[in-house]
Amino acid sequence: MSETDPKPQTDVNKLGEFGLIDHLTQNFSLTQPSSMCGVGDDAAVIDNQGFLTVVSTDMLVEDIHFDRIYHPLRYLGYKAVIVNLSDICAMNALPRQITVSIALSNRYGVEDLEELYAGIELACQHYRVDLVGGDTTSSNRGLIISITAIGQGEPHRITYRSGAKAGDLICVTGDLGAAYVGLQLLEREKQVFISTPHVQPDFEGQDYIIGRQLKPEARLDVVELFHKANLQPTSMIDISDGLASEIFHLCKQSATGAFIEEAKVPIHQQTELMAIKFGLDPITCALSGGEDYELLFTIDPADLEKARYLPDLYIIGEITLAQEGIKLHTSGGNIHPLQAQGWKHF
């Protein structure tokens, strides 16, 4: 019964999420011949005699990742699936199956779960993935959703974070920062609602940024077009923690530098206006906001012609040699080191 006599503990915040994972998994090595890629990419890659299975998992915790006040359960179910499918897409693989594990407190009833599963079902239908398993149990507090997504991919298509090389073009599939600004707006209206419950929230004309936060999509359409256009990105990651943070991941694992042209980073007009209203710099929202679930990828410049088939493509910079560091070319003509301030859930 030694657990009642606690030893002094190091705060997990000291390491941060990525540092913590690195620290905890440093002793683990891959021993199975089928384990092609383990911790450290968007998803694990498992070889089934030449045919690859891609596996990713994400956990959403109430009051950490979502707030019941402004996340309706149906949207939450949808989003919980999307964040996992986005990881499969980021491997240039096709999502096929999910498992859903849920822990919930007695505050939740059957009708709540029906709503949550209606959102899960909608995402399954929309992305043609099957729910194949899961676990449902109690929690003492709130709702926890843990989803594992499974995808398929051909060996020559699977795209890692580590394949970028100097000269490659850095691309994103859509505008950034909207989900973050949308969250700020939801948070503000929540505070208004708490202090004056009879006042209805004012989301007039803000449907885009609210939608980006509450109902994100995974860019499976882009992955399918990569296959159709026979365009093979050299590296890829999904933007869940913020563009700057993801650029750092790509560069670290590819052992490269990068420069980003601030003026090329796509920002939606609603995002820009609302950011300014909140006294935030729109480019900071786009660089550090997170939860946009767009894809960040690099291509060989020789493949640029093939990329024109893509519905949304923004070339925002170029991969450089590692010694050149990771730089931001500002709209004002300055060059300074890019700051990574991804979302940390610690």
Add this chain to the structure above:
Amino acid sequence: MSETDPKPQTDVNKLGEFGLIDHLTQNFSLTQPSSMCGVGDDAAVIDNQGFLTVVSTDMLVEDIHFDRIYHPLRYLGYKAVIVNLSDICAMNALPRQITVSIALSNRYGVEDLEELYAGIELACQHYRVDLVGGDTTSSNRGLIISITAIGQGEPHRITYRSGAKAGDLICVTGDLGAAYVGLQLLEREKQVFISTPHVQPDFEGQDYIIGRQLKPEARLDVVELFHKANLQPTSMIDISDGLASEIFHLCKQSATGAFIEEAKVPIHQQTELMAIKFGLDPITCALSGGEDYELLFTIDPADLEKARYLPDLYIIGEITLAQEGIKLHTSGGNIHPLQAQGWKHF
């Protein structure tokens, strides 16, 4: 912001865990050609061009599935892996990879996580599985561990719950009820410890039942021997919720009945003695206790000769026609319907 205006809710307990899963997943169908088996067995089965991937997931929640007072984190990490590997074994497949997602409150520090991961690592080494991914995040309360296990299997080996037929022998791989009685003992000593903290817990001579609760094993050895002996069980399930509950699952999915010989159900001497000490009927502990993680399987009587290679094999009954129901032949010579009282975490 409608979530603040709650509608009347149906208590999830009304449906129970299995009823709830059935209810929530009734609208989901399998659409992917690779989805061979979804919700409703120990694991999902995915076809990769003839080579099968088996996927199972389980969530452990603090104060629901474990108590920090008597579950050291190292043991907990080990057990969290085992309960998932056991599901893979129950499909007659070989576990290969796991993903581990953790949510933890600020009560936990880096050293705690190191302990937890040391247990996870030990299980990975012991069962030769690779940790290939996961997620680490905060929770507002306690520790939640969600693990997904991935296994491989050949199509002719994968064993479902649904293959039993009348005349098949019902077998278990080891004694039952020990984990449950071990938990009762730990719970009793916890109460003693809370009321008189200077009194050390008395586990003298109880190492077997304590071990069965704190450090269970998955019967991968049995699965490997099935392959070696070329013995194909007709159906299989792991005993996580209790023998009676699992018999009901097998019979329901195989559309059969069963009879169980009470006198044949293996019970360890320590289990028997401690059960009696607690005023519990040992056979009830064995039938309804759960968490033993032995395998329950059925074989064609013609295969009995092959089964002698197995290290532990207890033939406890026989599959019958559905109309004969599920019966217990008591040691006293009576026959009555088997009662399923598996553990429900609601």
